[in-house]
Amino acid sequence: MIPAPSHREPPAGRALPGAAPLSEREFQKIASILYEDSGIHLPPGKVSLVYSRLAKRLRTLGLQSFRDYCELISSAEGLDERQAMLSALTTNVTRFFREPHHFTDLANHFRSRWMETAKRGGRVRIWSAGCSSGEEPYSIALTLLSEMPEAANHDIRILASDIDTAVVKKAKAGVYSAAAVEPAPAAARERWMRPTPDGDYVMGPEARALVSFRELNLMSAWPMKGPFQAIFCRNVVIYFDEPTQERLWGRYAAMLSPDGRLYVGHSERVADTGLSSDGMTVYRLSEGRR
Numbered sequence: 613m614i615p616a617p618s619h620r621e622p623p624a625g626r627a628l629p630g631a632a633p634l635s636e637r638e639f640q641k642i643a644s645i646l647y648e649d650s651g652i653h654l655p656p657g658k659v660s661l662v663y664s665r666l667a668k669r670l671r672t673l674g675l676q677s678f679r680d681y682c683e684l685i686s687s688a689e690g691l692d693e694r695q696a697m698l699s700a701l702t703t704n705v706t707r708f709f710r711e712p713h714h715f716t717d718l719a720n721h722f723r724s725r726w727m728e729t730a731k732r733g734g735r736v737r738i739w740s741a742g743c744s745s746g747e748e749p750y751s752i753a754l755t756l757l758s759e760m761p762e763a764a765n766h767d768i769r770i771l772a773s774d775i776d777t778a779v780v781k782k783a784k785a786g787v788y789s790a791a792a793v794e795p796a797p798a799a800a801r802e803r804w805m806r807p808t809p810d811g812d813y814v815m816g817p818e819a820r821a822l823v824s825f826r827e828l829n830l831m832s833a834w835p836m837k838g839p840f841q842a843i844f845c846r847n848v849v850i851y852f853d854e855p856t857q858e859r860l861w862g863r864y865a866a867m868l869s870p871d872g873r874l875y876v877g878h879s880e881r882v883a884d885t886g887l888s889s890d891g892m893t894v895y896r897l898s899e900g901r902r
Contacts, residue, residue, distance in 0.1 A: 632670060634663040638678040642666070645685055646701060649694055650775055651831040651860075653853040654701075665700045669693070699778045704744035708751050708788075708795045711846065713892050714875045715755045718842060723759050725871055726841050730766040737840045739867070741830060742848035743772035746783030746815075746823075747792070752844065753819040754800040764821035771836065773828035784825050786815035830860060839869035846893075847877035861885040868897055 642662055643654035654662065666681065673693070675681050684690040685697060709715055718738075726736045738756075740749040749772035756763045756770075774780050793801055793813045805813040828834070830848075843864050849857045862885040864874055874887060874895040887895040 632667075632675075632677040634659065634666075634678045638682050639663075641682045641686070642678075642697070645694065646698065649831075650698060650829060651856045652702070652851045653856070662701065666697065669696065669700055695777060699776050702776060704774075704776065704779050705847070706744040706747045708747045708793055709797075710748070710751075710795075711875075711878060711893070714844070714846075714894065715751060717873065717892065717894055718752065718875075719755050719759055721842070721871075721873060722756060727760050730760070730763070730768050733767070735767040736769075737838065738770045738842040739836075739840045739844065740770060740772040741828075741843060741845040741864075743774045743780075743783060743825070744776075745779045746772065746786060746825070747788070748772075748844055748846070749783070749823045749825075750786070750815055750819055751796070752842075753815075753822040754796060754804055756822065757804055757818055758797070758800055761818070764818055768822060770823045771826065771840075772823050773826045773830075775827065775829045777827055780825050780827050786820060788813050788815075831856070834863070834867075836867075838867040840867050840872060841869050842873045842875065843867065844875045846875060847880070850877065850880055858883045858885060861887060865897060870897060872897065 636659075639654075639656075639659050639662060643658075646652050646654055666678070670676075670678070670681055673681070673684070675684070685694050722736075730736050738752055740752060743749050749770050752770050756768065760766075760768075772783060774783070787808070789812055793805060796805075801813065804816045804819050806816050808814055845860075845864065849860055852860065861882050865886040868874060873890070874882070876882060876893050876895065878893055880893065882889070882895050886898050888898045890896050
């Protein structure tokens with residue numbers, strides 16, 4: 613995610629002591645590459661943020677100017693740095709059971725529909741698109757385990773994907789501070805997490821068995837075929853321009869099962885792409901698409 617710039621960040625063309633300035637042309641080059649790689653749109657108001665984040669990359673790489681940096685990320689040798697730039701320019705704000713009503717809705721639909729499908733030998737698939745450091749997909753796993761403790765013994769799986777390799781690595785580790793897991797229900801923490809000697813918590817084997825993590829660019833071809841009973845894509849598309857948003861909503865609609873649910877962020881609205889609002893920032897397939 614791209615946060616709002618801090619008021620302490622310098623404007624374009626100015627530099628921190630000992631650092632190179634960022635010109636408008638260089639900003640546009642960086643913004644163009646980020647959009648090409650990820651679909652993230654950087655409006656002019658993000659110049660200060662880009663400067664402050666990437667000035668650190670220049671120092672790390674020993675580069676003297678943003679011109680040199682733009683040359684690097686435009687070259688074949690700069691592919692690794694493009695990934696580092698993506699990580700530097702995105703901020704992954706997440707927490708366990710963020711927007712709790714989504715997990716209440718998920719539990720209700722799992723209990724009333726999908727759990728029986730799994731017991732009969734059917735497949736249940738849920739996708740956390742933009743999973744960040746793992747709190748969302750593990751919250752999904754804890755929700756399912758609370759309804760069906762033996763869920764991992766059935767054909768129930770959660771796909772967790774993100775474009776940022778650094779956060780995917782952290783998510784796979786499944787280790788969180790005591791403060792981070794505080795929003796999770798106490799019963800779920802006690803049963804499905806394990807305390808560590810350092811005072812942290814690690815996700816237990818039952819939750820881990822349900823979740824598969826994968827690096828995935830939402831703008832690229834998707835290797836999975838679906839369908840998914842639920843897709844979580846929350847506070848992700850707000851960083852895309854409108855055409856990209858509409859294209860993504862349509863692709864999600866094509867991936868949903870007839871009784872599927874799409875969960876989005878509280879500030880996001882889904883365009884008319886075959887999806888209808890079910891309230892509470894939850895969407896389902898329109899009648900004509902089922």
